[in-house]
């Protein structure tokens with residue numbers, strides 16, 4: 001196990017239902033199997049159960065399976081020993097990655113409960129991605145998918161030659177949904193990441209999917225539009241039977257120099 005104690009930064013070892021360090025700090029494994037490495041009850045909460053349910057429902061429709069396959073292929077190409085997924089959510093992408101050891105970090109216990117139950121190949125931990133319980137130079141492959149890039153921590157935990165894979169929405173991602181909801185829909189901006197590591201590759205991938213009924217509402221729930229959409233827009237969405245929507249992602253790969 002590569003995890004370190006968030007209090008004293010010494011190595012953690014699993015001891016039954018706990019992880020302990022040599023200074024006697026100990027942390028509990030939840031019944032579902034994830035490890036809680038938050039020092040105190042944090043005021044920051046991750047996604048709640050309703051959000052997790054919506055997202056899991058939508059992802060299970062397979063609309064983003066092509067992104068999962070793309071990320072799996074990347075992990076196969078770089079042959080990492082250790083992977084860390086920062087902001088892993090319910091582990092939809094994490095579970096599919098290939099490595100000898102995998103770690104998934106998120107602030108949402110609801111998401112990690114789902115992740116730990118469905119994927120035994122990854123150690124899931126409640127922890128802040130801006131204060132990672134991992135030693136320096138311990139990972140070969142770090143993924144962040146639709147979450148902020150914790151640049152300083154990523155540079156610290158990557159081994160020389162290790163890669164950081166950063167996934168963001170492409171310009172036209174979900175544009176048809178925005179057209180329905182907004183009078184003046186806008187394209188997403190793809191902004192450069194303020195990071196010291198060199199960018200070695202950018203893949204833009206896209207695929208349309210048909211979305212209807214519950215999947216459409218689930219998709220709406222998991223987007224930032226859900227809380228800034230007028231009631232008239234929501235009503236239009238409720239009356240929509242089916243839509244063809246473009247999913248578009250930008251996958252950037254940064255590499256720490258050898």
Ligand SMILES: [Zn+2]
Nearest residue numbers: 005008021025
């Ligand atoms: Zn400790």
